[in-house]
Amino acid sequence: MTRVVSLFLPNWSTDRLRRKAGDAAPPAEAPLVLIGREGNRRVVLAADAAAQAAGLRAGMPVSKAQVLVPDLLIQDADPAADADGLERLAIWLLRLAPIVAPDSPDGIIIDSTGADHLHGGENAMLAGLLGRLTMSGVVARAAIADTWGAAHALARYAARPTIIVSPGHSRDAVAPLPLTALRLTPATVASLHTLGFERIGDLLAQPRAPLTLRFGPEIGRRLDQALGLSAEPIEPIRSPELVEVRRAFAEPIGAAETIARYIGKLVARLCEILEERDEGVRRLDLICHRVDNRAQAVRVGTATPVRDVKRLTRLLCDKIETIEPGFGIEVLTLTATVAEPLTRKQTVTSLVEESVPDVSDLIDTLMNRVGERAIYRLAPVASDVPERSVCRIPAMAADNNASWPTHWPRPSRLLPQPEVVETVALLPDHPPVSFTWRGIRRRVRRADGPERVFGEWWKRDAELIAVRDYFRVEDDAGERYWLYRAGDGENAATGSHRWFLHGVFG
Incomplete structure (x- = not known):
């Protein structure tokens, strides 16, 4: 089942303008509008949250806006810069999924099919995405549904700030939304309102023939796109710096063996470049363009830069079972979406030294099956507070030669x-004579301590004079x-002065 964000x-x-201005940007509470011309009139083209709260809207004459908000900040709109910034943001979002495209003028569309588990699930993926945008000063809402049309409508008219529609329930989700959510022209929406149609569900309950006869095929096309009855392909954006190879077929292919054979050929060409x-390669995307105008994507990643043809081919072929060729695949596109300099290693042989085993191949296989976040190792952190003295790092990250203190057992x-x-x-x-943990009373036979740990006052004011006294204890068992x-x-x-249990010795 296709899933679209x-x-x-x-x-x-306005968010892009404030980000560009940096420290010189006006405060968030100051109403800001961007203006342009419609014929001979100067009108508001965009208004930030503060301006909208003051009653300003896009399309309003500038003179009226200045009367409503005397201290209004006015700047010229730059649609070309907005479109360019949206494309750059879409390229940045390629880290989420292989198929990403701008949804001009105010959105981005992402085919997340098969990619959500790499980010902890759909809820975690959306939470992380909106969190990063919010920290960057960009207001965003997001929706996940089975189709572009349904997700587009829900993001704009139902998400607060996110909404996730279960697979197969797009029809029920879009039915209560207004007609404007279908991406119809304003004239068509006005005519439908005249006839008494207010919601998408009103159109779904009507026979198609009279609507098509009166309004043309546009209404039926948009309804079919929202319900998944008609294809709406997403043309993925690509940075010109990316390394990409393509293979078009005179006759569509669909057998797994054939797909695997051409994957090997594409990987060989990519590695030559x-x-x-x-x-x-650190991240590799294979996009299969089907004859029914749909696209399917396969993404694999590596823990370290790799240029081994057999290894990359195997990682991609392990994902062939997730590809649904339908009536056939007419184009295969292979893109190295993340590539890094590959340092050559000199092989040293000796009669007494043993070479360090290379486990990166195993790490790559595991991380592509269960997700990159699930494969990690622990590293020490310079902190006396036990829960802060360890962190997760990538499995193949370079060793910084740090170690935990050994003067006190942990x-x-x-x-x-x-x-x-x-x-x-x-x-x-x-030390305690006895303690009760999880409903079981334990009598202490031996104890050692205390080991005093002071608070890190430079991180939190509350830890200025806070201390902990740790004891190692052994019970009767x-x-x-x-x-x-x-x-x-x-x-x-x-x-x-309360007591806590923080760890168990093996």
Whole structure:
């Protein structure tokens, strides 16, 4: 089932202008409009959130806008720069999925079929996307549906700020939306309103023939596109710097063996170009253009730059089962969407030294099956606070030679969050005599400590005088635990003096 993301940028023109101005941009609370000419009239072409809250709208005469908001900020609109910025944003979003295209003038369309699991699911993918845009100062809403038409309509008229429609439910989702969500001309919408049609559902309940006879085929085409009955191909945007190879077929292909054979040929041609540029692939996109005007994409990634034909061919062929050729594929396009310089390694042989095994091939296979985020390794961080002393890094990231301190033992298992325990203990420096964790009382036979950990005052003001006292304890069953008391046991300002279990020794 195809899944499409529509990204709606309601204030793209003004957001882009503020981002371009940087520190010189006017404050967000200052109403800003962009103006242009319609014939001999000067009209508002775009208004930011503050201007819209003051009652200003696109199409309003500039003179009226100045009367409504005396301190209004006015700048000339630049549609060409807006379109160019939208294309650059679409190219940046290629990191999400192989098929991305601008949806002018205020949106971007993404075919996310088969890509959401690489980003933690559709909810996580949209949350991460909108979060990055918000941090960049761009207001956005997004919707996911089965078709471009449905996602486009929902993003603009239903998303607050996101909406995800379950597969196969696009018809029910778009039925309550206004007619303008169908991307019909204003004249057609006005005529339909005259006849009493207000919602898309009103049109869905009507026979097509009278509508086509009166308004032409446009209404039926838009309805079919929204419901997935008619194809609406997305022409993916490509940066001119990307390395891309294509193969068109006189007769459409569909057998898995045939697709695999031509994948190998395309990879070989791509690697020849990359060798001339001394680069290797980090992300590879295969787009299959079908005869029914639909496109399917396969994406694979690598942990390190790769230019090995057999290895890249295998990674792509592992994904062939996800391709639905339909009535046949007429064009295959292979693009290195991310390429990096490939450093040559000199092979050193010795009678006494053993070569380090290369596990990057295994890492590539795993990350393309379960997602890049699921394959990682842990690295030390310069922090005395235990939960801050470790971070996730890519599986094949370079070793920075950092290590954890060894003067105090650390548990093999650290709990995600310290858990409160009930204890019997003498203050201020004695370990607990017993403690109750998860409903089970444990008597302490041996203990060592305390190890005092101070708060990192340069990160949070609340940690200015905060401390923790850690103890390693062993119970009657020989199990060893890592407990701490919040505070120094004397001054209440240093902590609550409650006890927590933070880790378990293996």
